[in-house]
Amino acid sequence: MNKFLVSNITRFVILVLIQVLILNNINFLGFINPYLYVLFILLLPLNLTHYKVIFFSFLMGLTIDLFEDSGGINAAASVLIGFLRPSFLRFSFGISYEHQTVKFHQTPFAQRFTYISLLVVIHHLVLFSLEIFNLSYIILILKKTLFSSIFTILLILIVSGIFQQNKR
């Protein structure tokens, strides 16, 4: 258990620093940024109690908000996907999640991809809706959600792929 704690705290700190110091400055085509810190919520231990998942997601989002001066948008989006996480785990991994036998890196690619993209898209949709907070910019919200999601999903697949190989 202690090993889980250390690895998750390390992941938290590293992902926050990467997010606020590097990824927030990318601004590809003026508005596209990946939000890699979502990976922390995706990779929280699968058997972690639900309320802990919700709380840690909130903490992650709030830390990012603190750096970004963005009010509570990242916190809101993160706490929502933290809350929805068990349902999506059940949806994506099916029966093997129920029996607590899933190992994240050993799941079939299609299932992992479904899980990642569902949570990322929901996170980004809430994030950009709250960031822009104005229905007359709905096209901009959808545009940002679409492109940033693609960017984030790609980055998450690459990063989790690299760490998967390290573990073997």
Added chain:
Amino acid sequence: MQQIVNFLIKYKNTLLFLFLFLLSVFFTIQSHSYHKSKFISSANFLTGGIYSWVNNIDMYFNLKEYNERLVDENKFLRENLAALSEKELDSVFLDTASYDAPYKFITAKVIANRYSRLDNFLLVNKGENDSVATDFGVITSRGIVGIVDETSNNYSRVISILNTNSAINVKLKKTNHFGTLKWNGKDPNIVQVEEIPRLAPVKKGDTIHTEGRSLIFPKGIPVGVVENYQLKNNQNYYDINVRLFNDMTNIGYVYLIKNNNQEEIKSLESNE
């Protein structure tokens, strides 16, 4: 009672989620109204420290450009100084011992800059310890940047002009028609000026600068040039797009402006 406790235990996840979610939404709503986002601010010891640590490395990459800007500014100031000494000195005697200069300038460095969202903030490395307070104007040698919004001991957060909540009084340089500087969130180099009446002779390339009524900026701080404008048939006001002199994506060093007469003027106005 037992049932209430059972209910709380049964739905504790949902309740925790709702509580935290509503809290975040509350923070978000606060951040969308001017001068109210007090709770979540990067002007604190931790985030300010990390940003300033990274900025110490990052700034070396921009040194060349900052030096060129400095030389440009020095050239401009030297030309003005030379022109000033050509003129005969005025006989009006200014008693500098008893009167402060109306404006005091504090130099600072931008350590975090954002421009890709609708509501953008900057972080600068001077705070209350350097007598920075809320509502100081922020400019560079090229033009206007924003207004100080939150301060901590060593850092201050600045509302950028690239923030949909900011509104600054500006006017045309050649006439005295004034309007309000806003931003529509699209291009970090283009801002909008509203409320310039249709009587005003606006032309492409006209200079816009600050108006000096707002107590925050002195008169004549440059803002930008008119990029294009529109006057619809039944409108009384122009829609003007202004190209900024400043490159808001790379700011570097800034001046914070303290208006020494601000309190006096405010107290006069509140007496009315």
